[in-house]
Amino acid sequence: MHPTLIVGSVAFDTLHIGGKCHTKVLGGSATYASIAATHFGPVQLVGVVGRDFPDTATRLLRDRGVDLAGLEVTDGETFHWEGRYSDDLSSRETLRTDLNVFADFRPKIPSTFRSTPFVMLGNIDPALQMEVLEQITRPKLVLADTMNLWIDIRRDELCELCKRVDVLVLNDEEARQLTDEKNLVVAARALHALGPKTVIIKKGEHGALLLQGQDVFSLPALPLADVADPTGAGDTFAGALMGFLARSGDISSANLRRAVVYGSVLASFCVQGVSTSRIANATAEDVLARYNEFQRLTSF
Amino acid sequence: MHPTLIVGSVAFDTLHIGGKCHTKVLGGSATYASIAATHFGPVQLVGVVGRDFPDTATRLLRDRGVDLAGLEVTDGETFHWEGRYSDDLSSRETLRTDLNVFADFRPKIPSTFRSTPFVMLGNIDPALQMEVLEQITRPKLVLADTMNLWIDIRRDELCELCKRVDVLVLNDEEARQLTDEKNLVVAARALHALGPKTVIIKKGEHGALLLQGQDVFSLPALPLADVADPTGAGDTFAGALMGFLARSGDISSANLRRAVVYGSVLASFCVQGVSTSRIANATAEDVLARYNEFQRLTSF
Numbered sequence A, B: 001m002h003p004t005l006i007v008g009s010v011a012f013d014t015l016h017i018g019g020k021c022h023t024k025v026l027g028g029s030a031t032y033a034s035i036a037a038t039h040f041g042p043v044q045l046v047g048v049v050g051r052d053f054p055d056t057a058t059r060l061l062r063d064r065g066v067d068l069a070g071l072e073v074t075d076g077e078t079f080h081w082e083g084r085y086s087d088d089l090s091s092r093e094t095l096r097t098d099l100n101v102f103a104d105f106r107p108k109i110p111s112t113f114r115s116t117p118f119v120m121l122g123n124i125d126p127a128l129q130m131e132v133l134e135q136i137t138r139p140k141l142v143l144a145d146t147m148n149l150w151i152d153i154r155r156d157e158l159c160e161l162c163k164r165v166d167v168l169v170l171n172d173e174e175a176r177q178l179t180d181e182k183n184l185v186v187a188a189r190a191l192h193a194l195g196p197k198t199v200i201i202k203k204g205e206h207g208a209l210l211l212q213g214q215d216v217f218s219l220p221a222l223p224l225a226d227v228a229d230p231t232g233a234g235d236t237f238a239g240a241l242m243g244f245l246a247r248s249g250d251i252s253s254a255n256l257r258r259a260v261v262y263g264s265v266l267a268s269f270c271v272q273g274v275s276t277s278r279i280a281n282a283t284a285e286d287v288l289a290r291y292n293e294f295q296r297l298t299s300f
Helices: A029-037 A055-063 A100-104 A126-135 A148-153 A155-162 A172-179 A184-194 A233-248 A253-272 A277-281 A284-298 B029-037 B055-063 B100-104 B126-135 B148-153 B155-162 B172-179 B184-194 B233-248 B253-272 B277-281 B284-298
Strands: A004-007 A011-017 A020-027 A043-050 A066-074 A080-085 A092-098 A118-121 A141-145 A167-171 A198-202 A208-212 A215-219 B004-007 B011-017 B020-027 B043-050 B066-074 B080-085 B092-098 B118-121 B141-145 B167-171 B198-202 B208-212 B215-219
Touching (some): A004 A029, A004 A126, A004 A233, A011 A092, A029 A043, A029 A055, A029 A253, A118 A126, A118 A233, A126 A155, A141 A233, A148 A155, A148 A172, A167 A172, A167 A233, A172 A184, A172 A198, A184 A198, A184 A208, A198 A233, A208 A253, A215 B284, A233 A253, A253 A277, A253 A284, A284 B215, B004 B126, B004 B233, B011 B092, B020 B029, B029 B043, B029 B055, B029 B233, B029 B253, B029 B277, B043 B100, B055 B066, B118 B126, B118 B233, B126 B141, B141 B233, B155 B184, B167 B172, B167 B233, B172 B184, B172 B198, B184 B198, B184 B208, B198 B233, B208 B253, B215 B253, B233 B253, B253 B277, B253 B284
Parallel strands (some): A004 A043, A011 A080, A043 A066, A118 A141, A141 A167, B004 B043, B004 B118, B043 B066, B118 B141, B167 B198
Antiparallel strands (some): A208 A215, B011 B020, B080 B092, B198 B208
C-alpha cells in the first residue's frame, strides 16, 4: 500500500442550493480528493489555509489518515468560494471568490513526500502544478485535474504540464475547449497527442470515459433520486481513483477501469451529502455495496 | 421466432448536415424501425405513402423481410420532412413539414397482422397508436415511442395510451416534460405510475436507461468519431430492441438488457450513415462484432 500525494486547494465554500444556504462549509479540491482517497490508504496533503481554519477540520482530515505536514498555515484567511446552483443542479454561478491566503500559494513539498509514487495534481494553476513536479522524484503515476479557467488563461502552461502527466482528468466541455474539437473521440486523440497516455473525460450525471488510445471504457453515473450538492464530485472522483491505484500499485488498463468505478462510487456518495459529509462518513461496507451496485447497473 | 408488427411513419427526409444537403432520402419512424428489426426476424409494417414512393424503397424493405401488406398507397405525395442540423449535430431545426398523405392516416391493421405478439407503436399521434391497439388481440408486448410534440398537444391521449403499454420509450427531455420532474429517477417513477412497467429513457450520445421499478440498467452509447447523420437513431434503437425480443420470445429483465444493447448496436450503425444506408447494409457479423464492442466498452 502506497500513500497518495495530493496537492490542491483547501477552502471554505458557501453554497446556495435549492433555496438553502450552507455557509462556509469545508471545501477545496485537495480536501475532497484527500477524504475520498483515504478510503483506500494514507494521503499526504499539500495546501494552504489561514489562521481561521478550524481544528475540527484538521482533526477530521488527520483522523482519516491524512498527513498534514504539507498543509501550510499562514497569516490571513482561508480561500472562500461562494456559488449558487440552478434548480436542477446542472449549472452554477460564482457569486464571490476570495482567494485570501491562496493568492500567494506556492506549493512546498515536504522532503518526506518527495518520493511518493502516486501524485495527484488537483485543480490549481498549471504553473503551480509544474512547480510540484519540479520538487519531486519521478513518480510511478502523475494525475492532473484542471478546469476551464486554466484553459482560458494558462493554455501554454497547461500544454507544457501535459507533457509530464500520465493521466489527464477534465470534463467534456473542457476537453472540447482545450482541443477545439467538438467530437469527444477526436478530442481525446488530440489530448493524447499533448502527452497523457490516459485521458479521463468526466461527464457529470452522464458518467465518465477512460481513453487509452484505442482502448475505451465508458461508465455511466449511478442514477440518483437524491442529489443534495454536486460540489467537489470531480475532485472526489479523481482522489478515490488515485487512492485505489496507490493501494493496489497496479496501473494496468484493467485496474484503471476498476479505479474509474471506485472514483464514481465515491463521487456518487459525494453528491448525496452537503460538503464532504457523505464521503467522510461512508463505511468500507458502503463503498463495497455501491461498487456492486455499479456492477448490477451496467452488466448485461 | 415471432414477427414484429411496426406502425409508424414512412417518409422522405431532406437533411442539411455539415454543409451538405441530402434531398428526399428514405426516412420515417416505421422505416428505420423496420429495417433495424429485420436484423433479427420478419417485420410487418403498417403505414401510408403516396404514389411517388419509389419501387426501389419498397424493394429494399421487401428484400429485407418486411411484409408490406399494411403499407397503404394513396393518391397524393409521401410525408416529407426537411431539417437542418447544428454543426456539432447535437440539435436540429425543422425547416419544413409536408404531411401530405400522412395527414389523413388512419392505421388499418391487416387481419393477418392482428394476433402478432410483439407490437411497436412508432412515434405517431397517440390517438392513432390507440386505434392500433383497438384493432389487435392482446399481444405479448407493446412498446410505444413518442415525442415532445405529442406531450405538448396530446397529453391526455398519451397518458390514456400509457395504461395499455408495456414499454414506454422516450428521451430524457421528454421524460422530464411529461412528468414535470427534473430528476430522471423520480421522473421514471412517475412514468411507471402512468402504466408502463418498463421505461426506457434515450439519452442520445450519453446512452440509454432501462428502468423496471428498482431494477435499473444504464448503457453508455458507443463513442464514435464519425457521426454522419443522427436522423432515425431513436426509431432504429426501438425497432432493433423489439426485433431482438421477438426473435427470442423472452421478455425477462435480463433479456431486456440485451435488447437495449442490440438497440444501441443498430443505433450506432444508424448514425454512421446518411438515412438508412448503414443499417440496411450492416451484416450479421457487423452486428455481432459491435455487440462485443459494447461488452469491451463497459466491462470492468
